[in-house]
Amino acid sequence: xxxxxxxxxxxxxxxxxxxxxxxxxxxxxxxxxxxxxxxxxxxxxxxxxxxxxxxxxxxxxxxxxxxxxxxxxxxxxxxxxxxxxxxxxxxxxxxxxx
Numbered sequence: 001x002x003x004x005x006x007x008x009x010x011x012x013x014x015x016x017x018x019x020x021x022x023x024x025x026x027x028x029x030x031x032x033x034x035x036x037x038x039x040x041x042x043x044x045x046x047x048x049x050x051x052x053x054x055x056x057x058x059x060x061x062x063x064x065x066x067x068x069x070x071x072x073x074x075x076x077x078x079x080x081x082x083x084x085x086x087x088x089x090x091x092x093x094x095x096x097x098x
Contacts, residue, residue: 014040016059019052023060032056 007015018039022032033052036042 011040012055015047015051015055019056019059023056 015036018036019032022035027035029049029052033047033049036052037044037047040047
């Protein structure tokens with residue numbers, strides 16, 4: 001019977017990000033597991049090779065990457081236009097003061 005690991009949403013995101021970072025650095029499986037544990041402050045038994053395999057598959061899947069990119073692209077798009085709107089409001093206020 002396998003024990004269910006309970007990670008928060010933030011921890012899951014951090015685990016996936018650490019795995020992506022480890023992959024970019026060219027770390028092997030054992031090194032990646034050690035890296036994840038050290039970055040998240042996990043003890044020796046809390047993150048296994050099975051957990052690594054599961055989260056690595058999720059982190060490096062094409063669907064996950066597409067979802068991540070589209071989410072941040074939308075966020076960036078909205079943030080860009082919010083900044084432009086606030087700049088226009090500031091310019092209007094300064095223009096009509098004089």
